[in-house]
Amino acid sequence: MRTVLDLKTGEQGIVRRIHGRGPLKRRFSDMGITKGTSIKVTKIAPLGDPIQVNLLGYELSVRKEDACEIEIE
Template sequence: MYTLDQVPVGDTVVVKKIHGEGRTRRRIMDMGITKGVSILVRKVAPLGDPIELNVRGYELSIRKDEAVSIEVE
């Protein structure tokens, strides 16, 4: 399994599945991260948290613990 927190800066990936349940999963989906969407990893903070993404034409920052639950290909 390959998750969003493992993607190198500058790479584009496609969301395969969102793991987790409840409010965390709903929050991720409300930000526009859904199955099949393309995500560009723009920047990663020096300590790895947060991660800056480009999703659906806008910039988004998420925490590493959220990125771990997003399976990509």
């Protein structure tokens, strides 16, 4: 399974699925991370975590432990 974490900084992917259930999944979909959205890793925080992603024209900070639930094509 390829996740957002497999993207290098500056690389882009298309969301295939969010794993898990409940608050995290809901939060992701509310922020626009849904099936078919294109998502780009823009930056990794200076201490290595969290990561910054770009989607729908805005920037989002996501922890690595959460980002691994976002599967991409």
